[in-house]
Amino acid sequence: MLSDDALIFLQHSIKTVWTLEILLILRRDPGQAWNSDELIRESRSSTLILQEVLANLEQAGLIDTAGDHRIRYRSATPALERLVAEIAVAQARRPAAVMKALLSVSSDKVQNFASAFRVGKRT
Template sequence: MNASVASVWELELLLLLRRGRDRDWTHDQLVRELRASPSIIGKGLERLQKAGLVVADGALCRYAAAGRHLDELVDRLDQLYRDRPTTVMNAVLGAPNAKLQSFADAFRLKKD
C-alpha cells in the first residue's frame, strides 16, 4: 500500500471521493468537478486504488478505504486540510519524489 499522496491534485481527488463517499463517480465527472486533465485523474485514481482507498467497478469508482484505520487517517487528513490547507499543500509539495530523486542521482559524482 502506498503511504503518501503524490500531488495536490491527488489529494483533492481523494478528498472529493471521500466527501462524496455514498456515490459512484465516472472518470468524466471527476475531470469536470476538479477541472483537471483526464490523465491526472486517471493516474490519481490508479494510485488511490493501489493504496486501498478507491474501488473501481467498470466505468465507475468510489471511495472505499480498505480498513477502519485507513479511513480514520483520511478523515484526519480531510480535517487538517480544511483547517490548514497551506500546511498540507506544502507537505505534499515538499515530499520526496522518487522519479525526481532517481534523475538527480544519475548526475551525482562519485568520489575516487
Template sequence: MLDEATRRFLRRHIRSVWTLDALLTLKRDSARSWTAETLTAELRAARPMVTEILAAFRTARLVEETSDGSRYAPADSADDKAVDTLARLYAERPTALIREIMAAPSDRLQGFADAFRLKKD
C-alpha cells in the same frame, strides 16, 4: 501538525494537491461512484492525470471498482482515519498542509539524485 500515521499515509499516497483534492472529493461523496470523466469535470483537471490518480487509489485500495466507476472505500480503517485528518487539516490550515505535500520527496527526483551518488568500490 500531522501525527506519524497520517504523515506516512501522506508520503505514501498523496503526491500533489491534485491528488489530495481528488481523494477528498471521493471521500466527501463516498456513496457515489465516479468515472474518470465525472471526476475530471468536478476537479477541472486533466483527464490523464485523473485517470492516473484513480489507478493509484485502486492499487492502494483506497477506492473500489463499481459497475459505474470508482467509489471511496478504503480497505483499512487507519487509512480512512488518515483521510479524515487530512480533510480537517485542509479545511483549517490549507497552506501548512500544502507545504507538507510539497516537502515530500519525489520518487523521480530521488531517483535522479541517486544517479549521481558516488559508489564505493
C-alpha cells in the same frame, strides 16, 4: 498539524496535489458513484491526470470501482479511514501546511537528485 502516521501516508501514498484533491472530492460523499467525466469536471483535471490518480488511489486501497466503471470512495481498512479523515481535517483547517508537507517530499527528491551531480570536493 498531522500525526507522523498521517504525514507518512500523505507523502508516500497520496503523493500529489491532484491525488489529494480528487480523494477529498470522492470522500465528501462516499455514497456517490462518479464516472470519469464527472470527476474530471469537478476536479478540473484531465483524463491523463485522472487515470494516474485513480491508479494511485486504487493501489492505496481508497476507492472502489465495483466493475461498473463508476468510482466511489472506500477505504480498505478503518486505519486508512482514520488517516484520510485526519488529512481531510488538516486540509480544511490549514491547507497551505498540508500542501507544504505533501510537496516537501518532492523537493527532497529533487535536491537529492541535484546533489548527485555536484562537482567538486565532497566532504
